[in-house]
Amino acid sequence: xxxxxxxxxxxxxxxLSFAQIPQTFSYQGVVRDAESKIVAEKPITVNVQILQGTDxxxxxxxxxxxxxxxxxxxxxxxxxxxxxxxxxKIDWSNAPYFVxxxxxxxxxxxxxxTPLLAVPYALxxxxxxxxxxxxxxxxxxxxxxxxxGLASENYVNEKVxxxxxxxxxxxxxxxxxxxxxxxxxxxAKIAKLDLQLNPPESGVIxxxxxxxxxxxxYFSKGNLQYQASTGTWRFAEHQYDIIGDDNANxxxxxxxWIDLFGWGTSGYNGKNPYMTSTGSxxxxxxxxxxxxxxxxxxxxxxxxGGNQAGQWRTLTTDEWYYVINTRTNAxxxxxxxxxxxxxxxxxxPDEWTLPEGIVFTSGVANDxxxxxxxxxxxxTANEWAxxxxxxxxxxxxxxxRVESNMIDVGFIGNYxxxxxxxxLNAFCLSFCSDFASKGMGGRIAGYxxxxxxxxx
Numbered sequence: 001x002x003x004x005x006x007x008x009x010x011x012x013x014x015x016l017s018f019a020q021i022p023q024t025f026s027y028q029g030v031v032r033d034a035e036s037k038i039v040a041e042k043p044i045t046v047n048v049q050i051l052q053g054t055d056x057x058x059x060x061x062x063x064x065x066x067x068x069x070x071x072x073x074x075x076x077x078x079x080x081x082x083x084x085x086x087x088x089k090i091d092w093s094n095a096p097y098f099v100x101x102x103x104x105x106x107x108x109x110x111x112x113x114t115p116l117l118a119v120p121y122a123l124x125x126x127x128x129x130x131x132x133x134x135x136x137x138x139x140x141x142x143x144x145x146x147x148x149g150l151a152s153e154n155y156v157n158e159k160v161x162x163x164x165x166x167x168x169x170x171x172x173x174x175x176x177x178x179x180x181x182x183x184x185x186x187x188a189k190i191a192k193l194d195l196q197l198n199p200p201e202s203g204v205i206x207x208x209x210x211x212x213x214x215x216x217x218y219f220s221k222g223n224l225q226y227q228a229s230t231g232t233w234r235f236a237e238h239q240y241d242i243i244g245d246d247n248a249n250x251x252x253x254x255x256x257w258i259d260l261f262g263w264g265t266s267g268y269n270g271k272n273p274y275m276t277s278t279g280s281x282x283x284x285x286x287x288x289x290x291x292x293x294x295x296x297x298x299x300x301x302x303x304x305g306g307n308q309a310g311q312w313r314t315l316t317t318d319e320w321y322y323v324i325n326t327r328t329n330a331x332x333x334x335x336x337x338x339x340x341x342x343x344x345x346x347x348x349p350d351e352w353t354l355p356e357g358i359v360f361t362s363g364v365a366n367d368x369x370x371x372x373x374x375x376x377x378x379x380t381a382n383e384w385a386x387x388x389x390x391x392x393x394x395x396x397x398x399x400x401r402v403e404s405n406m407i408d409v410g411f412i413g414n415y416x417x418x419x420x421x422x423x424l425n426a427f428c429l430s431f432c433s434d435f436a437s438k439g440m441g442g443r444i445a446g447y448x449x450x451x452x453x454x455x456x
Contacts, residue, residue, distance in 0.1 A: 024078040024079060024080035024081045024084070024087070025078070025079055025080065026076060026077075026078060026079075027048075027076070027077055027078070027079045027099065028074060028075070028076045029074070029075055029101070029112075029114070030072065030073045030074055030075075031044065031069055031073050031074075031075055031103060031110075032073065033108075033110070034110075038072065038073030039069055039073050039105065040069055040070070040071050040072065040073050041068065041069060041070065041071055042068065042069050042105050042106070043066070043067075043068050043105065044066075044067050044068065044069060044075060044103050044104065044105045045064065045065075045066055045103070045104045045105070046064065046065045046066075046067055046075065046077065046101055046102070046103050046104075047062070047064050047101070047102040047103075047104075048062065048063050048064070048065065048077075048079060048099065048100070048101055049061070049062045049099070049100040050062075050079075050090065050097055050098070050099055050100075051097065051098045051099075051100055051113070052094060052096075052097055052098075053096065054096075054098070055098045055100070055113040055115070057098065060090055060097075061080075061083070061086055061087055061090055063079070063080075063081075063082035063083055064082065065077040065082070075103075079099070095116075096115060096116065097115075097116045098113050098114065098115050098116065099113070099114045099115075099116060100112075100113045101113075101114070201304045201305070201306075202305065202306055203220050203221050203235045203302060203304050203305030203306060204218045204219075204220065204221065204305075204453055205218055205219050205220070205221055205388075205391065205393060206218055206391075207349035207350075207351070207390075207391025207393075208349055208350050208351070208455050209323055209327075209347065209349055209350060209393070210322065210323070210327040210328070210350050211315060211319035211322050211323060211327075211452075212318075212319065212322055215319075215454065215455075216350070216454070216455040217315070217319075217452040217453060217454050217455060218452060218453045218454075218455060219347075219393045219450060219451075219452055220235050220302075220305060220312065220450060220451045220452065220453075221235050221236075221239065221304075221305075222235040222236030222237060222238060222239050222241060223235070223236045223239075223241070223242065223259050223395075223396065223398065223448050223449065223450055224236075224259060224261070224296055224302070224448075224449040224450070224451060225243065225257045225258065225259045226257065226258055226259070226261070226273045226274075227254070227255065227256070227257050227258075228250075228251065228252050228253060228254045228255075228258075228273070228274045229253055229254060229255040230255075231267075232303055233296070233300045233301065233302050233303060234302060234303045234304050234305070235302060235304055235305050235451075236259065238340070238381075239339070239384075239388065239393065239394040239395075239396070240339040240340045240342040240344065240381075240384070240394055240396055241342075241396070242259060242342060242396045242398040242409070243256075243257055243258055243259040243260070243398070244398070244399070244406070244409050244410075245406050245409060246258070247259065247260045247401050247406060247446060248401070248404045248405065248406050249404075250274050250276060250401070250404060250446075251274055252272070252274050254274065258273070258274070258446075259398060259448060259449075260398060260399075260400060260401040260446030260447060260448060261273050261296070261416070261446055261447065261449055262275055262276075262277065262282045262443060262444055262445065262446060263282045263283055263289070263416055263426040263441075263443035263444075263445075263447070264282045264283030264284070264289045264294035264295075264426075264443070265282055265294075265296075266289075266293060266294050266295060266296045266298070266299040266300060267299060267300065268292075268293035268294055268299045269284070269293070269294070271283065271294060273296075276403040276404060276444075277403075277444045278403065278444065282443040282444060283420065283426070283443060285423065286420070287420055288316070288418055288419050288420045289314070289418045289420070290313070290314070290316055290418035290419070291313070291418075295313055295314050295418055296312075296314065296449055296451065297311065297312025297313045297314060297451040297452075298310055298312070298313055302451070305451070311453065312451035312452065312453055313418070313451065313452060313453075313454075314416060314417060314418040314449065314451060314452070315417055315418065315429075315450075315452055316417055316418050316419050317417040317418075317419035317427035317428070317429075317438055318419070319417075320415070320417055320427075320428075320429040320438060321437075321438045323347060324347075324429070324436055324437065324438075325437075327350065328350070331362065331363070332348075332362045333347065333348040333349075333350075333352065333362065334346060334347050334348065334362060334363075334436060335360065335361055335362040335363055335364070335376065335377055336363075336364050336365065336372065336373050336376060336377065336431070336433050336436075337373060337374075337376065337377035337378065337379065337394070338373045338374035338377065338378045338379070339379050339381075339384045339394050339396075340379070340380065340381040340384060342396050342397075342410070343370070343373035343374070343396070343397045343410050343411065343433075344373070344394050344395050344396040344397045344413055345394070345395045345397070345413055345431045345436055346360070346377065346387070346392055346393070346394055346395075347392070347393040347394075347395065348360075348391070348392055348393075349390075349391035349392070349393075351391075352390065352391065352392075353390055354390075355386040355387060355389070355390055357386075358379075358383060358386055358387060359377075360377060360387075361376045361377055364431075364433060364434050364435055364436055365433045365434045366434060369433060369434075370410070370411050370433060371433075372433040372434070373397070373433050395413055395415060395429075395431075395448070395450060396413065396448075397409075397410055397411055397412055397413040397431070397432070398413060398448045399411065399412055399413075400412065400414050400441070400445050400446060400447055401445065401446030402444075402445055402446070403444075408432075411432055411433070412430070412431070412432045413429075413430070413431045413432070413448065414428050414429070414430050414439065414441055414445075414447040414448060415428055415429040415430075415447060415448045415449065415450055416428050416447045416448070416449055417429065421440050424442055424443065425440045425441060425442055425443060426440065426441065426443050427439070427440050428440060428441050428447055
């Protein structure tokens, strides 16, 4: 039987969710399948047992819930709500107890056992001869969890040593509010650990490119894309992916994706990625966007690129020029090509090893024929995977957009820099089959964006 995965924060959070007698408590868990993928927005039947002694111990209570997981795979139900009379008969002083769940959905059955890290304090207090003392705001010492690697026994003791004990003889109890604060701190540590163990997709191609004598960068794994209907930014799944003529559907409500943007249209200060204009009103109109919120990578969280703002940036025009013309052996480290049927420009990292069985010819054509892309370097998706594994970067020739009109898709590539030129224009990297160099274009035009991160 497959395992039902529940997070550590679940077990801790459940400790302090008790109501007054007759009691229930909230139970929450994240459901994942055998491949650790979240089971989201799914109706689930959950059979629950409370076991005493061990995770295979004696059943003291059972109930069934019909729940639906949310978008994050979280299921929630009130344990004890289906049969309050039997639930009230549980002798909580006879710990330990375990919650066994068997979840059924789509013909599958997965199960898991979660320990109750503490005896429910209010229930236990009712059976401990303290009926004349209101203990609803207190937790027993046993209920303060010791999470291995996060909180030692000394750490817990230090935290509770300063807690003021009421004058009544409650030496075995601590105020619930102080325990809440402790558990919140532990949960924060757990969340940080979970992020370290399960980091979001970085979106980085981890091969270094020099952009100056002192600085190197990593390229993102694909061109920047945007969906207006959800406000979502992402990197293309493959380096050779382009939206092409569908960029003509640009609008504030478009449910498709676009990958050609006016200069500085990060969404900051009303300069939105779905803008079309015949004027020169992109960016702030007077300055570079480098290091400002007009830069797409500075202002936005990229969903498959770390999903936090401020992690990326756009190259300056001098940095693009350095990659193409100035770094060591620069002329041998770029060349036009066709990858999986898409034309574009290949850039090779500073440290490059040509994969066995692959041929690469650097440079560009002499006559500007579109056929030259595939004539000189033509790679299947499998062949490109070998190049990519050694750090090759591909900039597809995605054409350009003027308002809602598409031009030269598959023939010309224009990639914005963060460098301002004048009241109408900004600098870019521009290429076709017979040249690759620093160029400039009208800021209102839709060009490609490829973001980078600096090598630490």
